[in-house]
Amino acid sequence: MKRIVIDPFTRLEGHGRIDIFLDDDGNVANAYLRVPEFRGFEKFCEGRPVEELPRITPRICGVCPSAHHMASAKAVDAVFHVDPPSAAKKVRELYYSAHMCHSHIAHFYALAAPDFVLGPTADPAERNLLGLIAKVGLETGTEVIKHRAYAQDIQAVIGGKATHSVCGLPGGVSKAVTEDERRDFEEKSKSMVEFGKLSLKIFDDVVLKNKEYVDLVVSDMYTMKSYYMGLVDASNKVNFYEGDVRVVDSDGKEFAKFKPANYLDYVAEHVEPWTYLKFPFLKSIGWKGLVEGKDSGVYRVAPLARLNAADGMATPLAQAEYERMYQTLGGRPVHHTLAMHWARLIETQYAAERMVELCQDPEITDPNVRTIPTATPDEGVGIIEAPRGTLIHHYQTDEHGMTKKVNLIVATGNNNAAMCMSIKKVAQALIQKGKEATEGMLNMIEMAYRAYDPCIACATHSLPGQLPLEVVIYDAKGKEVKRLSQYLS
């Protein structure tokens, strides 16, 4: 049996890899996506005062620290049974919308767009952000860098630091937004709305107007039926910060809708000995292994899943584009993994529009941003939508608020099974008996998991924009017969 190792992050340094096994005929027998690192936060958070966890758990991942900060802040609100003032919730949502913009922009321009603008099988030396800028023009490149920085600035002002922010604590946020800050945020947010439109136009010009790419998006190898999960507001619109968790089946029918506090009734996790990342699944259906369809408890999260799990977007420009996407791709739900990119841009548009709304809300500068908790702390769950999907923090404390138990289900973890399956599907379609594995082929396998924007267990440390890939093919005796490598910088 032959083995192909795709080490998407680095070859030996242990930050995530894929092993593809070929059978004796040279067809793909199986694929394993593995996370070789474990962070151990569940244990060492025990014994800490629970209000400190919003300042400890972001170190799970320096790429999406704000997602952990917010999930943790909501979990500690719940532990103390405290409802933050309305202004505090809005400040948090504004901060968090900026984080979404920052993350989605980085992913689309540095990682996803080069595949389409330059072509999935283009020379890896060109298939990167610089190659993209050369193609779409320096002006667009400047806009990308500017708006990513705007999003970082807003997080830094509200959060104290853009990476590992400190603003969230039980009952609210540590400081109010001033009028000067608000004006600055509003300007940046309005600019972000225009940038959102530009991004969607680029996607339209480059992908949707190109039949070859549309065919790729809807092709079988990039299509997988599963359940979809995401947070929704009271009218079932996508929400990143707050709401109920909704799950739809592969026909788009509501399968479950639950309050964050009840997540254990719906989700469970399976453990495999060959990876440090667990496999969440829908509890009522059960773990049936890495298989597709309604009888399997595998579900997906992240942008496309969020849109599939909701009835629409809460802002006008995003809603119009949401409708257009489902019209174009044959109605909700869409099972095409590569449509994740379109969904990501629709979400960026929504986040930007929502930022403007929040900046224009008179309450956003209200100095009352703290409620002092009075109830006895015990237990709480905080769920938010991280850029890469539903993120769950669950804490239990003693009556003094000292942490006793911590349970974490990270965004990319939810997609663990689906990513393994998507990779296998593309590998099976491309790597076949008698066919030479080419770099272009490997990039197309990579595209299957890149669509999920994996931040695997928030532990593999893949930075948006950097995803080195190496594939090594071994013969049955373990001898290296072929080595291909590339990277996107």
Added chain:
Amino acid sequence: MAKLKLAIYWSASCGGCDVAILDIKEKILQVAEIADIVFWPIALDFKRHHVEAMEDKSIDVCLFNGAVRTSEQEEMAELLRAKTKTMVAFGSCAHLGGIPGLSNFSNRAQAFERAYVEAQSCDNPDKVFPQTITNVAEGELELPEWWDTVKALNQVVDVEYYIPGCPPTVPIISQVVDALAAGQLPPVGTVFGSDKALCEECPRTKGEKKIDKIYRPHEIIPDPEKCLLEQGIICMGPATRGGCDAQCIKANMPCRGCFGPTPGVTDQGAKMVSAVASILGLENEKDLPAERVEELMDQIKDPAGTFYRFALPTAMINRKRM
């Protein structure tokens, strides 16, 4: 001047330190002017075997972020040390052990039990744990082994300089880049940042530090102009090296000490204990009834996890291997 050869590496890190390097924006162009980056796993496709093939001491500077907690990471630290003239511990994890260092309160077996069996969402009746070697139908799958103990970089190899912070701030990274560009590095052993305690750069007004009640951050709304400690909120300012521009404090939150101990101090927590004792009026402990001392000290929740938030692996209390 010949271009410097620069290596950037991560081990048990969150990725935030690498983001911090990217956050220096246009300054990165200056880095490109003065240095060739010969190794940077997140960005460049150079592998371990490339480093192995380099001559000893052929890398001028290595910025190493993350703590060390697996044998693989230790090997990489030793390899890079052998190839590098100037080894720099970059960020709190490499400098002091960092937040992952809180792992040293427990061990591997406990951490695995918690995450893979006991966790409320786990459905794992057979107690399956990740294994270093697993035999699947198609062949063997390997995972690196996880240690009981997290170490700072200088507990594994010799280190010339330290860049504090979780993550290091843009001005400090810029300062290091400028020092490299000018070829003017400070004496070996230097920790970049300020020579003074954070309190000295803190903009809040300070009066007499005497309190008898301690509040947790969520329990009161602090006056944004006044010293946090004087308002009863535990802030690591007196025991922490300055240089971060009081970022957390300006956001109205207390310092948690990510810049590490003040100059000349090795044990940040011990320094904080004496600072707190004096604020609580305990320096003349002998004159106070024992119950009163206990009552006062009891108000501090989780002193070890707070005073050593970023520095447990390098503290006196954690010298011993578990």
